[in-house]
Amino acid sequence: MRDPYDVLGVSKSADEAEIKRAYRRLAKKLHPDANKDDPKAQDKFAELNTAHEILEDKEKRGQYDRGEIDAEGKPRAPEFAGFGGGRGGPGGGPGGFSGFDGDTIFESFSFGPEGMRRAGRRGASPGGQAGGGFEDIGDIFGFGRQRRSAGGGFAPQPGADMEISLPVSFEEATEGASKRVGLPNGKQIDIKIAPGTREGHRMRLKGQGEPSPMGGPPGDAYVTIAYAPHPTFERDGDDLRQLVDVPLPDAVLGAKVRVPMLAGAVDLSVPAWTSGGRLFRLRGKGLPNATGGHGDMLVRVNVVLPKEKDAELEALMRKLKGDEG
CATH class of the missing domain: 2.60.260.20 (Urease metallochaperone UreE, N-terminal domain)
Known part of the structure; x- marks a missing residue:
């Protein structure tokens, strides 16, 4: 898995808005429906979603920046300082280990029902675990947390x-x-x-x-x-928002406008003298919610002028402007 910052194409100093813009831009570009001939489209889109999931969450982003989780959001293996630096061989004490007493290392661990576990030693806590030591050294070598079978093994x-x-x-x-x-x-x-x-x-x-x-x-x-x-709808919790163009004559005189929904389309009645920006709420036409129902569809009107210039319309507008003045 690549670095989430590289996947989204943003710097490590990018703010939330920049990350959101980069994700939306790439999501439209990499969506599997837009790349049906690419056998790796699903993997690329999944990688993008994983990267966005990490960087959009402040806590996960902080954990990744600190090296606590990897690019897939999984915890990284801890670095064991007890095996580095010190006296003796390359690792410190006898045999290259530091942090252990050479006279007691073999008596510090014992086998039990849960695998190899640390036994009592000088400085150990009441639970038998010494400060700074390993609770279960068997995990390091892959045989620590094995399950006891019915036969006793x-x-x-x-x-x-x-x-x-x-x-x-x-x-x-x-x-x-x-x-x-x-x-x-x-x-x-x-x-x-x-x-x-x-x-x-x-x-x-x-x-x-x-x-x-x-x-x-x-x-x-x-x-x-x-x-x-989604190319048409913008999510707002369980609600969906969309912008619908309404021709100027329909906004002035009133009309029924065809509006897309998640399942088909509906006719929206636009009253006469509807101003641009007016919001209509269609209940139950949004996303599934926690109660078993659905959110709403919020439709905002965008009044549009005719494609071709109209001299009569311009003359009318000049008259209206003069009357208002």
């Missing part, structure tokens, strides 16, 4: 889980759809999106995660729904 550790962001259109989330998801291992899986699915909905794909490095069961894949940018 240890079952291999399962593979790691993976997180996938699946972009869906407003229409797909509202009406339902079937989406194909590409997993990092190259496998393609079809997922059913139920009608009324909201952004943030998380689905578990059992056994579709990373394979186990020790022959255990694979991890799980978790797919989180994310709304994709």
